[in-house]
Amino acid sequence: MLIRIRSRDGNFRFEFQPSADISEVVAKILETSPDADPASLTISNQPRGNEVSVATLKGRSIKDLGLSHGDLIFVGYKPKPAVSEHAPSETTGVASGSTSGSAAKRPWELVKEDPVDEYWRAQSGKIPRGRDAQFCKHGANGMCDHCMPLEPYDAGYHKENSIKHLSYHAYLRKLTPKSSESASSFLPPLNPLEYKVKVPCPTGSHPAWPASICTGCQPSGITLQSQPFRMVDHLEIASMDIVDRFLQAWRKTGLQRFGYMIGRYEPYDKVPMGVKAVVEAIYEPPQQGELDGLALQWPWEDEPRIRELASHASTPLSIVGYIFTDLDPTPEDRTKNVYKRHPQSFFLSSLEVIFAATLQKQNPINSKSSPTGKFASRLVTAVLTGTEDGQVDVSAYQVSEQAVAMVEADMVEASVEPGIMRVKEEDRTQGSSRYVPDVFFSFKNEYGLEVKKSAKPCFPVEYLLVNVTHGFPQAPNPLFQSTQFMIENRPGLEDQTLERAMSELSRLEAPGLVPGQETYRKKDLAEYLSDFHLVAFLQTTQLFSVEDLNLLLKAVSSPNIMEDQSVLDPVLASDSWQTLMTFTREHAPRRPQTTAPDGSSSAMDEDIPPELYDQIAADNAAGGGGGGIRICPHCTFENTGGGSDCDVCGLPL
Numbered sequence: 001m002l003i004r005i006r007s008r009d010g011n012f013r014f015e016f017q018p019s020a021d022i023s024e025v026v027a028k029i030l031e032t033s034p035d036a037d038p039a040s041l042t043i044s045n046q047p048r049g050n051e052v053s054v055a056t057l058k059g060r061s062i063k064d065l066g067l068s069h070g071d072l073i074f075v076g077y078k079p080k081p082a083v084s085e086h087a088p089s090e091t092t093g094v095a096s097g098s099t100s101g102s103a104a105k106r107p108w109e110l111v112k113e114d115p116v117d118e119y120w121r122a123q124s125g126k127i128p129r130g131r132d133a134q135f136c137k138h139g140a141n142g143m144c145d146h147c148m149p150l151e152p153y154d155a156g157y158h159k160e161n162s163i164k165h166l167s168y169h170a171y172l173r174k175l176t177p178k179s180s181e182s183a184s185s186f187l188p189p190l191n192p193l194e195y196k197v198k199v200p201c202p203t204g205s206h207p208a209w210p211a212s213i214c215t216g217c218q219p220s221g222i223t224l225q226s227q228p229f230r231m232v233d234h235l236e237i238a239s240m241d242i243v244d245r246f247l248q249a250w251r252k253t254g255l256q257r258f259g260y261m262i263g264r265y266e267p268y269d270k271v272p273m274g275v276k277a278v279v280e281a282i283y284e285p286p287q288q289g290e291l292d293g294l295a296l297q298w299p300w301e302d303e304p305r306i307r308e309l310a311s312h313a314s315t316p317l318s319i320v321g322y323i324f325t326d327l328d329p330t331p332e333d334r335t336k337n338v339y340k341r342h343p344q345s346f347f348l349s350s351l352e353v354i355f356a357a358t359l360q361k362q363n364p365i366n367s368k369s370s371p372t373g374k375f376a377s378r379l380v381t382a383v384l385t386g387t388e389d390g391q392v393d394v395s396a397y398q399v400s401e402q403a404v405a406m407v408e409a410d411m412v413e414a415s416v417e418p419g420i421m422r423v424k425e426e427d428r429t430q431g432s433s434r435y436v437p438d439v440f441f442s443f444k445n446e447y448g449l450e451v452k453k454s455a456k457p458c459f460p461v462e463y464l465l466v467n468v469t470h471g472f473p474q475a476p477n478p479l480f481q482s483t484q485f486m487i488e489n490r491p492g493l494e495d496q497t498l499e500r501a502m503s504e505l506s507r508l509e510a511p512g513l514v515p516g517q518e519t520y521r522k523k524d525l526a527e528y529l530s531d532f533h534l535v536a537f538l539q540t541t542q543l544f545s546v547e548d549l550n551l552l553l554k555a556v557s558s559p560n561i562m563e564d565q566s567v568l569d570p571v572l573a574s575d576s577w578q579t580l581m582t583f584t585r586e587h588a589p590r591r592p593q594t595t596a597p598d599g600s601s602s603a604m605d606e607d608i609p610p611e612l613y614d615q616i617a618a619d620n621a622a623g624g625g626g627g628g629i630r631i632c633p634h635c636t637f638e639n640t641g642g643g644s645d646c647d648v649c650g651l652p653l
Helices: 022-032 115-121 155-160 168-175 178-186 240-253 303-310 350-362 401-408 498-508 522-529 532-540 546-556 565-572 575-587 610-623
Strands: 002-007 010-015 042-044 072-076 222-224 234-237 258-268 274-283 287-289 294-296 318-326 364-366 374-377 380-386 392-399 412-414 420-423 439-444 450-454 458-460 465-471
Touching (some): 002 022, 010 022, 234 240, 240 274, 240 318, 274 318, 303 532, 303 546, 498 532, 498 575, 522 532, 532 546, 546 565, 546 575
Parallel strands (some): 002 072, 222 439
Antiparallel strands (some): 042 072, 258 274, 258 318, 287 294
16 A cells, blocks of 8 residues: 655655554655654654654554555654764664563553543444334334434534534544544544644754744644534533522622532433533632622632542542622612623623633543543533523533633733633743734624634634533432531631531430430431531541541432431441540530439539529420420420420430
């Protein structure tokens, strides 16, 4: 077969057998490029990007690489380093056979992908179709073009179901169909966008930027366009209580709030090979809210701690995005909010887009389809803002890979008009090396014609947005059963204290008939402990060891904890829990002891005055054994029921 090779030394054609080893190709390259350093040789199926070192392709044949007759290979290399006259010559591991099997592993083969990615890679992704009553003329076991399954990237299906973006894995299937699966395993199809000048220049023919620049190191012109795929197709918040609890701070103060969404990624069946982010909790970092914005503590110091803690839930959790409020009550009716984010205004401001791009750049996913082993991000931006009828709703977005690359290259900046993004000027001054290529965007004019326009000095923000649908489950089943514990970093509004937690735990504990054999109202205790904010707070008290805290989180996030409270038994038997309850009992109000079985009076708590027992007797007499409040003489808790035994300790009233 004929293989074409293009390098800085020119274009060449060579004949190879399909079974020829890659080392034969390397030998031909070195013949045409005598100054090439064999260890630096790379090949690619694109003029720029997607380069793979030939040293990692040892033992592969041309056919295994997916190359066919007439294919063009782009070759890159660095000049051969100067060596002394007596120094031994070096050859690439592919040609000499010196590369070990472990060294042949490529970066993308070593990464561990998210479980949802592993799931979709194991599925066919085909869209099933039923028998067409009008066009299908075959038998029940037959199949034709009218009923055969569709590919997950089928354009007709997406248009018919109003799906604007391909899912990540449907996009991968479109780039790497089954016919070229072998090629895709060696030449990953996804290449992260890069708009920075390459320093040093790959050609090595001139001083590095900003002293000089050429076509080999400068980025190409940019045409802004809608991203064809999205990393997350749907945002699902596990319970309305999560959002309602987050909104309480705004309702009480009128100041905007920000929080990180803690959750996981799952398959989403409403989109072919779709992925959804499921939110189980919202953790609020240190911040200063304002009426029209907020200031965050940056970087977030607690992020490593919260990430590590969340990973030990019964279903491992991570940070799947962030959410913030942008609410402004209308002057006419304070119960309704201003409708400020809409098609005639903006959806995300230019400043918010830059913030989203920065976070997405810092949180890429592991991907076997990228030469670097990393690609894009699944971090979702959610906004709580007013709707057209004045109510509060969630809007969810991501920013495109073009937005991330432009922010990374320091090419754009926010403007005073929220719906407009500014393109920065090129800067070669001392200490700066910003290069800004030509940037264009296209739109339809008043005559319906597609027009391309320069994006300098500014362009609409929506060219950088990717829409994400959102919703709540019809039958909520959140991992955490409670949202009642105080929220962190709300000073003066909600203060997290150990005394408050111990007071609630004391209420949920009932004394046993034998000292030291205390019991618990298990179901109420399970519900109270099943709160991510409570577990995160207990971690800061230093009362729990790392192992016991992870055990606690795993137990309280168990899906069936309300039906089977026995999952709490290992926690209640742990040393850390016993330490916490020891502190709790020491700080709880002291109770009188019961009368001894022989009729003699046991030691009574001297801290409780005798008048209290007279009051207890009077209250019980007033209760008359029926309704009203009756105080138990044994544990001093109030009973509102009509039973003859205490609701807490179970002893006779």
